[in-house]
Amino acid sequence: MKTMKKLLLVLILCTFAVACTEKDDDNTSNTQVSTSDKKDYSGTITIGSGENVFAEDSVSIQSELLTEGKMNLKMFQVKFSPYMPVRIDMGINGVNYSKQLDGSYNISADSIVPIAMGGEYPSYTITNLQGSLTDSSITFNMNCGSYPVTYTGTIKK
Amino acid sequence: MVLVLVALSSHLISYSQQRNNDRDSCINLKEIFITSECKFDTSLRNEALSSSSFDIKNIENNGSKGIKDIALNTPNLFIPDYGSKTTSSIYVRGIGSRIDNPIIGYYMDNIPILNKSNFDFEFWDIKNIDIIRGAQSTLYGLNTLGGIINITSLSPMNYQGKRVEFETGNGGLFRTKTSVYYKKSDKLAFSIGMYYGSLSGFFTNTYTNKKADWSRDFGTRIKIQYRFNKNWTLYNNTIFSSLNQGGYAYSEYNIEKKQAFSISYNDKCGYDRKSLINGTKINYRNNKINLLSISSIQILDDKMLLDNDFSQKALFTLNQTQREIGLSQEFILKPISSNKNFDWIIGSYSFSRHLDLQSPVRFREDGVNEIILYNINNGLHHSFPYDNILFREKEFDANSSFIYPRYGTALYCQGSYKYKNLKLIGGLRMDYENILLDYKNDIRINYLFTLTMDEYKPLNTILRGKESQETLELLPKIALVYDINDDVNIYATISKGYKSGGYNTQIFSDILSNKMREDMLRDLGITLENSQQKYSIDEIIKYRPEYIWNYEMGSHFDLLNNKLRGNIALFYMDCINQQLTIFPDDKSMGRMMTNAGRSKSMGVETSIRANIDNLSLNLSYGFIHARFIEYKNGQENYSNKKLPYSPSNTISIGAYYFLILSSHYIDDINFGISYSGAGKIYFDEANSVSQEYYSLIDANINLHRDRFNLRLWARNITNTDYNTFYFMSLGKSYVQKGRPIQFGLTLIFNT
Structure with missing residues (x-):
């Protein structure tokens, strides 16, 4: 059960991290365009x-x-x-x-x-x-x- | 009237002798002392200047109703009668201007009239008028480089009684005046008077089939004089006038044929003026000095409507309102001394004028299509021949709003020293003036370009800004007077005159419509090849002060036991930065003042009167030779062209014959006839349009019985046809004709 909880926590963190990473990617993309818009x-x-x-x-x-x-x-x-x-x-x-x-x-x-x-x-x-x-x-x-x-x-x- | 003319013709060269010595001719006379003139203690004949004076009899016998009538009898003074009573274009010795600042100072009972729109008012109960020609800026300051006009009304301290007058004449003329002068004691005197006048007019607008130059005016004047003690005296003068008139009898003119068409315009023209002037003079006098304080408050509220194109088309109109509050304060200190070898005067003068000016130009349907859209689309059609700019609005306003204050202050002094027969006069004035202009102009329309746009798009053209200019001037004067004997003197004068600069408010409709066109093309992303801004705003709205150096020599003479009196003057005027009214180009709608570089005016003027028993003869003649020395307006070189709007010759010949009848019905009778002429007058800087010399003949008969006086009069009895004004608008020429024959009768009752 504890293992499941740890796994779930890791998944949540990973999801959050991925989400953050995707958002960062969007920002990066936008920044690339906007810097030379x-x-x-x-x-x-x-x-x-x-x-x-x-x-x-x-x-x-x-x-x-x-x-x-x-x-x-x-x-x-x-x-x-x-x-x-x-x-x-x-x-x-x-x-x-x-x-x-x-x-x-x-x-x-x-x-x-x-x-x-x-x-x-x-x-x-x-x-x-x-x-x-x-x-x-x-x-x-x-x-x-x-x-x-x-x-x-x-x-x- | 025919009988009158027949009678007059039999006395064609007849003149009246004054029954009393106080009936003077129209020229300056030895016995006329300018007692009401604060800055000259002696007769003007003893001063180093050229002047003309008119007393109450001259004014009433000649039927002079305003300054424009007086000017006909004054050499080298020309005030054409055109437009409306806001139009007082004054020319002295060839120099003058149509708009903005006047060339001559205008005083009513020693109160300086600050706004030129107030210059043309009804004369009634005027005691005397003094006109001094030549720069008087040392004593009188700005805008007196051509001289001054000082008008003095009857004083209740010196005249008591009632005066009633009725007048009627052709053109639907009706005037009535009444006044009461009452002296309660040696301390208090007051007077009150009022007048009403109406005129149906002489010129018909054939479009409306109504008279164009109708008028109705009303006025009142209250004077109070109170002597506190032997030292202090207070004078208060309140003048109110209300004027409502049509005016602007302008008609299109064919220059080649010198033919004026009928007056025919569709939009309403007129001028309404309400004016209130209150002046207070406080005089402190002891056995050493005389201290004067002269202060005034002047309120002007007027409205001018113009069909600016003066055609049957609905092109554009002007609806201008002025609201001005003016304040002036002058202190004058003079000695009272038995030692008249040395005399002096020092003074200070300050003024403030706050003008709120609204002058929206309404572009009407024809104007929008034929002027604004035509100019825009004409440029575009070279590239897009089948497409147009359209406006949603059939008519729109070019709104112009100005806050236009000016204020100034001055210190001056003048001294004279007399050694035997020679008097040396010197003076200096320091004059400071600050002029501000805060302008807000806009046009708001919706436009569409048929090539690319499906819907109208708003376009707001806004023009705002502030300008200011200040000047500090030193205005010197030096003069010599030499008394050859008691009856003849000669004099020489050098003096500097100065006229204010200012801003061209009347050109903003042109500037704004050009800016709207530029804004629209910019909004569309279109740049027309070969397009160029014709003028920059800063350059066009500002004009600089004008200066005159006046060199003059002359003589006053009184010969043959006072039977032949007169004066003569030779003058040379060097005019720097002369202000002239021009139209920027022949397609423009507005007018503007510009500085013409340099010009000069030289000439001669003389006034002579002769008395032979019951016959009195007056002659005044002025000749000027006035040319531009340097004047390049950017397009043309007008150097050596004659100065426009002012006649080369001004002539006045008057004759009066006085006859005592002592019958049961008539005590005395006098006949008068006068001839005045002016010309040649050029109406433009290129000297391409002109009015040849023209003559006017006036005549009158005065029948006097006890307290009644009946005057039969006629003016321009030969019905001379002449142009008094010419201008161009939208590439077309226009003129105003002088008034045709006028006749009528005046009944005066005095107690």
Whole structure:
């Protein structure tokens, strides 16, 4: 009986310890994301391909890592043509990310309707977004509506 | 009226001789002593200054009802009659400003009128008016760089009796005044008077088919004078007035054809003013000194409604209310000495004005669509031609609230030493002023962008801030007067004048609507290429003080046994940081004060009166040559352009002929005719719009019998068509016409 009680006590303690460990794991996971949840980058955006390329430097982007492998990207004051008379802020929400062994993240997305100019803007639907994100840089390619877009940036100090 | 004009035409160049010597002409006369003027002990003719004076007979015979009428007979003083009675734009020797601080000090019974909105009031029982031109800031402080106007009403110590007046005329004019002056003893005297006036108007708003320039006003004045003993005397003066008027007879103007269209606007315009001024003067006098204390409390409560676009469209309106409490206190110490070779005056002056200003601009439906949304969507349509910004509100307010206090204090002294025929005058004033502005502005709307949004989203544009500026000025004066003989003197003066700085409250609707547009685009995450903020708030709302150095020389003369009297002055004014009212661009809704860099004004002014038996002739003429020396507003260079709003020439010629009849029905009769002219007037800094020289002819006949006086009068009898004001709003030009022919009769009963 005493043995049973000891065993039960050990089980309870183990359960408690496991529970605590799981909780700690959750915390660890959350901490990993939250420590790098928002980062600001500045870099070069290139729109188009071949001879019809339009590029601009010093374009700002903000990344925000969320839980469950999702992140948001926000591009500030971008234009997709030299003749475009406005610049817009555009949010790409729900981009997938996965952590790599070297600590970087692969990012990808398809068929995301961006948020721009106060609401969803289907004309600039994001397709084929592929790229990577590190603590110091971000690089991705995507199609923004009919515009092929490449962005390469480094973190703002 | 035809008979009147026929009679007048037969006496076209006739003038009246005063039956008594107290009937003076409109110019400053040797016998007019400024006894009520605290800072000059002698006649203004003995001072180193240029002045004009009007006594009660001049004022009543000319039918002058306000300072704008008096200005017609004063050289180089121009006060155009437009807008409403809150609009007292005063120009002296070419320098002046349309809004905010005046260029001239305005005194009623030695009380400084602190707010320019109170300048234009009904004249009644006015004993005399003295107008001094040229910077008087050493003795009078800020906002007197063009001179001062001192109005003195009848004193119950010096005049007793009853005065009743009825007046009627075309334009639905009706006025009545009554007053009683009672001297109970050598110690106590008091008076009470009141007036009521109404006018149907001369200009019709064709949109409402009602007169635009109607008015009704009421006022009362109570004076008490009490002499405690041989040393102490107290004077108390309470003035209340209530004004309700339409005004703003503005019509669109075609500059090329110089043609004004009919007045036609849809929203209500008007001005309501309630004003209470109480002034107390305490005089202590012994055989050595004279100490004066002059204090006042002034309350102004007014409301101005404007259809700001003056068109048939519902674009935008202004609903402005001012509530100001002003306090002033001045101490003056002067010697009483038989040794008049050396004279001096020292004094201190303090004032405080606390202004609570609310000036919301309501953007009405057409204004929202055609101004606000048009400007926003016009930029967006380059990228999104089929989508628009929409507002849930059909109309909304750009709320503007200001607490705008200012206070100041000053110390001054002036001394004069007379050696034989030469008098040297020197003075200095130290003037401190602090101005504060606490502004709270907001626009609250709900907007939607049809490209991306399904629901309206609230947008609150808020603009708050505080500003302050303070100035410490030294205002010197030096002058010489040389008496050639008892009848002629010459003088030279150098003096510095100063006008306060301030803040442009009227431009906030522009700033706020621009900020709303920026906030909305920022909220949408849109940046328009080539968009730039046209002005920064700090730069645009503040304007700096204006300074004038006044160099003047002149003469007063009294020739041919007092038959020919007059004065003449030559002047040069160097104006630094001249304050000018501009519209930031031709699409703006507001107006603002800016400092124009540097300008100069030089010219001549003269007033002459001649008496020949029963004929009296008055002539006053002023000429100015006033130009910008440096003025670049960021877009244009206006250097060498003439200063706007002030005429190059001001002319007044008056003639009176006095005839004693001694019949059973009429004791005496006098005929008067006067000619006044002004021009050329430029209405903008570019000198692209102007009013050519114009002439006005007035005439009157006064029939006197015992205690009754019947006056038949006509003004602008040639019905001269002229523009008295021009401005631009939303890219369109507008003018106000001068009043057409006016005629009527006045019955005065005096006991």
